[in-house]
Amino acid sequence: MVWRKSNPMPNFRGRRFTNAHETMIWAAKDKDARYTFNYESMKALNDDLQMRSDWLIPICNGAERLRDEEGQKAHSTQKPEALLHRTILAATKPGEIVLDPFLGSGTTAAVAKRLGRRYIGLEREERYAKLARKRIAQVSPVADLDAISIVAKRDEPRVPFGSLVERGLLEPGTVLVSHNKRWQAKVRADGSLITADFKGSIHQVGAHVQGAPACNGWQFWCYNVEGKLVPIDMLRQKVRAELN
Ligand SMILES: C[S@@+](CC[C@H](N)C(=O)[O-])C[C@H]1O[C@@H](n2cnc3c(N)ncnc32)[C@H](O)[C@@H]1O
Numbered sequence: 136m137v138w139r140k141s142n143p144m145p146n147f148r149g150r151r152f153t154n155a156h157e158t159m160i161w162a163a164k165d166k167d168a169r170y171t172f173n174y175e176s177m178k179a180l181n182d183d184l185q186m187r188s189d190w191l192i193p194i195c196n197g198a199e200r201l202r203d204e205e206g207q208k209a210h211s212t213q214k215p216e217a218l219l220h221r222t223i224l225a226a227t228k229p230g231e232i233v234l235d236p237f238l239g240s241g242t243t244a245a246v247a248k249r250l251g252r253r254y255i256g257l258e259r260e261e262r263y264a265k266l267a268r269k270r271i272a273q274v275s276p277v278a279d280l281d282a283i284s285i286v287a288k289r290d291e292p293r294v295p296f297g298s299l300v301e302r303g304l305l306e307p308g309t310v311l312v313s314h315n316k317r318w319q320a321k322v323r324a325d326g327s328l329i330t331a332d333f334k335g336s337i338h339q340v341g342a343h344v345q346g347a348p349a350c351n352g353w354q355f356w357c358y359n360v361e362g363k364l365v366p367i368d369m370l371r372q373k374v375r376a377e378l379n
Pocket residue numbers: 210212213214215236237238239240241242243257258259260263
């Protein structure tokens with residue numbers, strides 16, 4: 136991975152390139168080792184686009200930067216918490232142990248604690264170890280476990296659209312409306328949708344009306360709840376919650 140610094144320190148002497156990135160090694164013990172990669176979390180963190188291997192994150196400054204009594208930087212290479220947030224979220228599950236053998240001011244442990252992970256930190260300089268201990272003690276773990284749980288799509292139970300009809304969550308004959316209100320389709324008893332000229336799954340009919348190659352029908356089609364359009368995915372989530 137490459138951490139690209141959006142606000143790197145300038146090279147004051149003007150004798151070499153501005154040092155604007157750091158390389159991060161993402162590795163496992165051997166090629167058969169199992170490893171965690173929270174693909175869905177990374178995608179969610181990046182507005183539903185696959186997370187890239189180059190991360191544009193500012194260096195640590197502002198209120199996050201730890202200062203000593205004289206107002207000087209307490210550690211010269213304190214990492215930004217955003218960098219560790221992404222790293223820990225990508226590669227661990229809640230409750231797992233994160234090891235930082237060069238803990239410095241304690242950024243890794245502080246973020247690990249906040250995200251409900253355990254941590255081990257090594258630091259040879261007593262003043263930094265003290266700084267890190269104090270910092271970590273001030274961090275509270277996120278209390279709402281739902282907010283830090285990792286749910287991979289492949290782990291979620293499959294809920295066919297037809298099962299919503301079977302369960303009576305949508306009546307046959309219900310008219311679904313596209314989220315932009317341009318198209319309508321009627322729900323059939325077998326869980327398919329029908330328009331004036333086409334019949335198929337929620338995805339097929341969504342793609343057909345738009346003339347698009349594919350469509351996520353769960354997000355495209357909405358139903359009416361007290362005058363408001365709500366994606367049918369809400370009903371799927373309700374069923375999943377019951378199944379879980
Ligand atoms: C780049 S800094 C880490 C900064 C840290 N990520 C942070 O956000 O504050 C590296 C740290 O490793 C410590 N260190 C270097 N060699 C070490 C060793 N052999 N054992 C333990 N700590 C070591 C240094 O004292 C320094 O504080």
